[in-house]
Amino acid sequence: MEKANAFNDAVRAVRDGARDADESATQLITLLTDKELLGLLDGDSPRRLLPFIPVLLGRQPFVAGAVARLGIPGIRFSDGARGVVIGAATAFPVTMARAATWDPELEQRVGVAIGAETRAQGANYSASVCVNLLRHPAWGRAQECYGEDPVLVGQMGSALTRGVRVHTMACVKHFALNSMENERFEVDVAVDDHALHEVYLPHFKATVDAGADSIMSAYNRVRGEYMDVNRALLTDVLRHEWGFTGFVTSDWVFGTHDAVASLKAGMDIEMPLRMLRARALPAALRSGELDRATVLQSAHRILSTSILHAATREQQEPSATVIASPAHRALALQAAAESIVLLKNDAIGETPLLPLPRTTRRLAVVGRLADGDNLGDHGSSRVRPPSTVSPLQGIREAFPAAHITTDSGKNESAAAALAAQAETAIVVVGLDQHDEGESVVTGGVDVGILGRAFNSGLSRRIFIGLAHLAARFVRGGDRSSLELRPSDASLIRAVAAANPRTVVVLVGGSAIVTDAWRDRIPALVLAWYGGMEGGHALASMLTGDTEPGGRLPFVIPRDAAHLPPFDSAAKAVVYDDKWGQRHLDATGVAPAFPFGFGLGYTTMTHELLDHTFADTGGTARVLVTNTGNRAGSTVVQLYAADVAAEHPVAQLVGFQKVTVPSGASATVQITLDAGPTLQRDPNTRQWSARSGEWALLAAQCSPSDWAGAVPFRPTAD
Incomplete structure (x- = not known):
């Protein structure tokens, strides 16, 4: 073995079947000096680069554990939940928007594209899979996750993991219970075993089962311990109970609290610079405070994972031409179009306001977010595309013959005057990086x-x-309110008073409470942070060229007080099993829009034909009929609940998106996840069926009425 080619030789041996990855890693480790061995366990760049991280993050991969002498490339890190953050890249809709597609196959294709662009920028590791649960919509980084339901989060996160892994190692974050922003560095999360294992961890396990190469530990504490030193979760659960064989990295800079203790707990790499470990580990190894076996264990995990991925990934390396390519822009457009949620579409006369007729001649497009780029927060997931289509630009292109007037909305009277002269007024308001984000x-x-x-x-x-x-x-940071800015709400009222044909388009990454003004308008659209093609997607939905394909990945309450309290300054919090839709179900409070809700331009019926269900899962067949006059899509959703409870709490157990022609029917077979109906014994770590009178229901959103539900027992035959 030529030392300069040692890593490539190890990869080739695995690819050819001469050795497995574990054997190759063991052999490669024998060639490392102690300094090189310890160098695998933190970033390669010196700490003096700390002030330049904001600039460097967008220019090059951050490397950890490279050994040029042996050809070991190291972990070449790039972020990118909505696209690679290095250079000018495809900006996909934010993760929450893609969750609204309820389409894992589409999300896997997005993952392949993100992985390809990441690799084309010289990285081999993508920290793009964020599967933290949305416990409250005020969480500042809600836009980076897949919503409030463990099954939806798990399926979408697993799909992105599979896609990213085609080209780069997939890193899943932030493990675990990281669902608030302002105090994320210090907050201590108290949680009982039931909620921990049955609510806040299943989606992480789903990504591990999907092949995740790496897990990023979170900043926060769980049960009094910072996550980088939390052996109970990093080793006992992640490795011993779930069988994870990859490696764990810290969240950046503040994510490592103790160089030696974190290594012993199971956190393998301190990111992104040579900070605590570079100073502490050599002395700890010499003194015996740190066992060599512990160092070798982490080194082996890092190298075996890297070797295996290099041997099994797509061998054709993508060129720079894939970055923001026409194919990837088209994919971004599709994802944006399928994410848009139509929340309200009342009739004006006998016809729903949307879609707008192509013959429309006068439009008013107003609001501070109508024009300009608004792709999401400006934190570590920020993507800088070569161009962006704003809502106004998309609408102008969709209605080339129309006279379109526009106003920022700062002067309500001026905006209302424009609206009064238009056939239809479109108000684009919502959130931006000042309101929410990292x-x-x-x-x-x-x-x-x-x-x-x-x-x-x-x-x-x-x-x-x-x-x-x-x-x-x-x-x-975390949001201070679930309402719109007062100026935005006032603008909506003024425009709606001037023109009864008013469409409100909301931009943002999570729930926005609308009850103060919603009854004044006939049409309401949630367009998210739609990525570089978001304006085109919105316009195609408004004209009816595409359907509003999105369904809510969270509940929207009528009042923020209906949700559990959220204190963004809290140093200690309790996470339980009642949040979001489940909290509203348990308290008997009706939402403004339930989890899974979304209107289309046609009408559908769902009929549960038959099902099988055991404690290992099952299947259901559902007949979907399009009773409308145009083709359309729907998301078939299967829910389970203990219907003997005073207020049954709906648990999503399966879903599938399907497109059906007008007047036609389709039978859809859906895989059911038994997890939400099971309980874990903390002593034996075994799972069994929860007691109760359980029933199954096919629905188009989280149900409030369980009439017609089919009884079942979630136990093995």
């Missing part, structure tokens, strides 16, 4: 990252506190 000071870097050079202790806490204070005056 809590940052500047340019895609974690709050407090700049200038951090502390091990731990008082200095570190003071710096974090100052950074938090600075962030309050800049942008991002």
Whole structure:
């Protein structure tokens, strides 16, 4: 073996079947010096680059564990939940928008594209799979996750994992219970075993089962321990119970609290620079505080995973021409179009307001978000595409013969005057990076990252506190309200008073409460942060060229008070099994729009034909009939509940998106996930069926009425 080609030789041996990845990693480790061995366990760049992370993150991969002498490329990190963050790349809709497609096959294709562009930019590792559960819509990084339901999150996250892995290693984050932003560095999450294993972890396990190469540990504490030193979760659950064989990285800079303890707990790589471990591990290894076996264990996990992925990934390396290519732009357009949720579409006369006729001659497009780029937050997932289509541009192109007037909405009277002269008024309002997102000071870097050079202790806490204070005056973070800005709500009222044919388009990454003004308008659209092709997608939906294909991945309440409390400044929180739609179900409160809701331009019926169900899962056949006058799509949703409860709590157990021609029917077979109907014994770690009178129902959104549900017993025959 030529030493300079040692890594490639190891990869070739696995590809040819001469050795497996474990054997190849073991052999490669024998060639490493102690310095090289320890160098696998943290980032390669010196700590002096800390102030430049915001710039470098968008220019090049961050490397950990490269050994040029042996040809080991190391972990070449890039972020990218909505596209690769390096250079100018395809900006897909944010993760929450893609969750609204309820289409894992489409999400897998998005993953392949993100992986290809990541690899074309010189990276081999994509931290693109965020499967944290949306516990409350005020969470600042809600846009980076797949919503509030473990089954939906698990299926969509697994699909992205499979897609990304075609070209790069897939990193799943942030493990675990990371569902608030402002205090993410310090907050301590208390959770009982039932909620932990049955609510907040199943979707992570789903991505592990889908082949995740790496897991990123979170900043927060769980049951008093920071996640990087939480052996109970990183080793006992992740590795021993789930069988995960990949490696764990820290979240950046603040994600490592103790160099030695974190390694012993199962956190393999400190990211992204040579910080705590570079100083502490050599001495700890010499003194015996750190066993060599622990170092070898992490080194083996890193190298075996890297070798196996290099041997099994797509061998044809993508060229730079794939980046923001026409094919990827078309995919971004499809994802955006299928994500748009039509929440309201009342009739004007005898006809629903949407879609708008092509013969429309006068339109008013108003609102502060009608024109310009609004792709989501400006944190570590920020993508900079070569071009972006705004809502106004998309509408102009869709109605080339129409006279379109526009106004930012700062002057309500002026905007209302334009609306009064138009056949239809379109108001585009909502959220941007100032209202929600990763809590940052500047340019895609974690709050407090700049200038951090502390091990731990008082200095570190003071710096974090100052950074938090600075962030309050800049942008991002958890939302202060679920309502629109008062100026946006006032604009809607003024325009609706001037023109009864008013469409409100909401932009954002999570739930927006609309009850204060919704009854004044006939049509309401949730268009998300739609990516670089979002304007085209919105326009095609407004004209009816495409259907509003999205369904809500969360519930929208009538009032924020109907949800569990959310304190963005809390240092300690309790996570239980009642949140979102389940909280409303359990308390008997009706939402404005239930989980899974979304209108189309046609009408569908769903009929459960038959099913099988055991504690290992099952299948159901559902007859879907399009009773409308145009082809359309629907998401068939299967829910289970204990119908003996005073307020049955719906549990999603399966879903599938299907397109059906007008007047036609289709029989859909859906795989059912028994997980939501099971309970885990904390002593034996065995799963069994929950007690109760369980029933199954096919629906088009989370049901409030269980009449017609079919009884079943979620136990093995």
